[in-house]
Structure formats: structure tokens, C-alpha cells
Amino acid sequence: MSVGESGTRGPGNGRGPGGPLAGKVAFVAGASRGIGAAIAQGLADAGAAVAVAARSETEGRVPGTIGAVAARIEASGGRALPVPCDVSDEESVEQAVAATVSAFGGIDVLIANAGVLWMGPVETTPLKRWQRCIDVNLTGVFLVTKAVLPQLKARGGGSMIAITTTGVDMIDRGANAYWVSKAAAERLYLGLASDLRGDNIAVNCLSPSRVVLTEGWQAAGGGREIPEEMVEPPETIARAAVLLAGQDASGITGTVQRSEILVPQG
Template sequence: MSDTALPATGDLTGKVAFVAGASRGIGAAVAEGLAAAGASVAVAARSEQEGALPGTIHAVAQRITAAGGRALAVQCDVTSEESVDAAIAATVAEFGGIDILVANAGVMWLAPIEKTPLKRWQLCLDVNLTGVFLVTKAVIPHLRARGGGSLIAITTTGVDMVDRGANAYWISKAAVERMYLGLASDLRGDNIAVNCLSPTRVVLTEGWQAGSGGREIPPEMVEPPEAMADAAVLLAAQNADGITGTVQRSEHLIAAR
């Protein structure tokens, strides 16, 4: 409830998590972290085979099961309501319900507005905003049926960097933060925690490196993906009596334990 409340412990035994955008980068690290904390995890993304970027849902699911966890690789295009609904249904059929959502699927475009083609602008909105809307809408009834749970949307510190201009990526993530901050109020009575989580520094994922335009990041500004995983586990353990309606920075949240 308060952004200063200490988080609950990260024991997720018996919980089921759906992680969208989990084939690589932050999503893969979060999926593996949730599984290590005891959750059964649906590893959801479009990537069933290696493509332009490394990583597949099957490889992540295999790493989880090899480590003794439970995972289901499920194909999911977050821009398609039909695909999202099918992925959620497959998860419920396999694990019996859903307690946790991590909405991580995203595409990056950091060019200034005047250098942004319409198709790139629309893609950022379709994946980063509408995609979060679709997976969130689809899982809410399942969390409600379990008596509560946790919704987590992955955002970015770039939302606050207004002194550095505007781009489609930051704008789409700002809209997600507004959606989730309002949704926390809507779902408080259903015992569902709703929070946004962003890296404190820069996580050099495959997607970031492909979409960053060659930007150089000083070593001291680089954050390991495991920090996001640890923070996600803490937020995943919340309900409406704990941390909700906040935008959290990964390393700050971990330090507050």
C-alpha cells in the first residue's frame, strides 16, 4: 500500500506466474527467478525458434526444468487478443490458475520523434502499451478467482528523463505506468497488488543492444538482469495489503529489504 512498506519474503511456493516476453533478457531472468522462488512459470513470447535475436521460450523453460523448477513454454503474441487468450488458457489448463503476471514484452525505438517512422511509433504502442493492456485484461479474472495476486509491468527510468527529449519507447512506457497506477485502485478490493518495475540502471539485454543505436553505457551504469529478477520476486509476493500502486526501481527495492 505504501511505497515505503517493506516487501514480503520472496517465497512463491504454490504460485503460478505468467511472464510475457520471457524468451530472453529481463523476461528470461525474471522467469528463472520466479521459478527458483518456487513458482510454476509460463514462459510466454513469440520466439519459438532462434531469430534475429538469440533466445527462445523453449530454451528458457528447459533451463528452469533442468534446475528443478516447473515451466511451460507457451507461444504468445501480445498484440493479438486471440493469441493472448490462448496462452492464458494453456497456462490455466497446465497449472490450474494464475497468481502473478509479469508484463515484460517490449520493443525499443529511441530515435527522436521527428526521425520516427509511423510504423515504428505504432509498433511501440502496439507491443509496449496495448500488449500490456491485453495480457493484464486476460489475467485479472484468474487472479480474482485465486483470491488475489500480483500484477507487474516492466517499465523504464527513461519515463522520467524529460530533459533528454522524447521517443516512442519512453512514451509507451509512461502510458503503462499511468495505466497500472490507476489499476491499483481499481483492484485493491480484489486483493491484487499492481506495480511497475524498472531497472535502476541499464540492463544490456539483446533487445537493448539491437535498438539503442550504438549508445555507449559506462560500466558503472550497467545493472545485471538478476537484479530485476530479485526485485520481481519481491513484488510477485505482494497482494493489496502490501506494496501496490507504485513504480519501483529494482536496486532500490532490493536495498529496502
């Protein structure tokens, strides 16, 4: 999808309106709906120019498209570019990053959010479901990180954030492909934080403190009823992502953060 098709005003040079992230460019993988869309909007509201990256160019079984998210950001006064991107495909990722750099001049912030959900018990998990979780939730994080990293180094620093889940810690509740893939992504980013400290790049993981009832959760959550007190609005994790996006290696780095702990609710 082109910029014109999304109804945007044009990407310009990545210099957004005033705000804590003014002048920054953010690449948000998995931004067509849910947590990714909320974070993309939050970053734009904070002044960043945002690449809205995901596979969803047209409406499908689960609602949400990159063009619709970019159009909402533009309508609210922000600056966004819809970028088709399959995080499990290296060529697609490289093309998405190249399109972002061409439009905005570089990248300062990565949000590695793209994910698929499978929470069935191991003994009834089809291999294709296990592999898909690994391909998207782990290899996808690796591929977008690998592609974006040279851009952050060229800018003299920046921030990389992988979106994970509190389920990583819930070993008393058994095992599933989703939690295992997210646990591996956390290990990847904790190690990267050490590797990249000398490049002035903050590397952190961020998860909701409670359940965010995204479109993906509604489609794949097995019809589970979630008590109201266990539900977190997506805007909460968006505020936490904005805070981490403003970091470099001199600030918060090498951590796994929970949204409502990082940004306490008033």
C-alpha cells in the first residue's frame, strides 16, 4: 500500500510535532491492531514519525490494517507510513526497513511486537502451530532487530523494545508454544542489552501487567471470560512503551518491564 492510498499527508523527513519523541522515527512491527496499534499511536502522539508495519494490508478474519492505523495517526495530527511486512520473511523485513529509511531518513526506535497466539497444552499442539509461534514470536524478533540495528547505530543510539508476556513467569501453569517463544525473545534481548551498551542503544522487554483484550486475543483466546479486574487497557502499555522509547544506554536498559509497574496507574 502506498502512502497516497492510506490518505496520509506524506512522510517528510521524520521531524514530528513537539513531544518527548519529537524528531525520532519508530518502526513498529505488528502494528495493524491491538497492542501494536496502540503503541504506534502513542509514539506518534509523543512526536515520533511511525512506520506502521504488519502483514495486514486488507481486512481479514481479524480486524485491522496498516493503512487504517496510519490513517488514524494522521487524522490525530501525527505522522505515519503504512509498511507491508511479514516478520518471518527476511526479504520482507529488509524491504520494510528500507522503505522506512527512504521515507523518514533513518530509524531511532524499534518495537518488536508482531506475534501469534497458541496456548494449547504441549501434547495436543500440532507441529505447525509450535513452529509458527517460533517463526513469528522469536525468529521475527531476530529478523526485525537484525535489520533495524544498523540504522540505530548510524543515529548514534536509540531504543529497542520486544513486547513479551507475564506468562513467561507462570511456570506453575504449565507450558505452551506462546510462552516458550516469548521467553526466548526475552533472553535474546537481555543478551543484546549487554552487547549494545557501547553503541548507546537501550534494549528492553515490555509486557502488559494484565490481559489486553486485543482483536487477536478475541480471535484466539479460546472464548475465555476475563474478569474486569484482570483487564488492562492498551493505552497503558502504550504509555510504558513511550517511556522506554525515549531511553538510550545511559538510561533504562537490559530489563524486563511490566507496564503498570513501569507506569503506575493513578
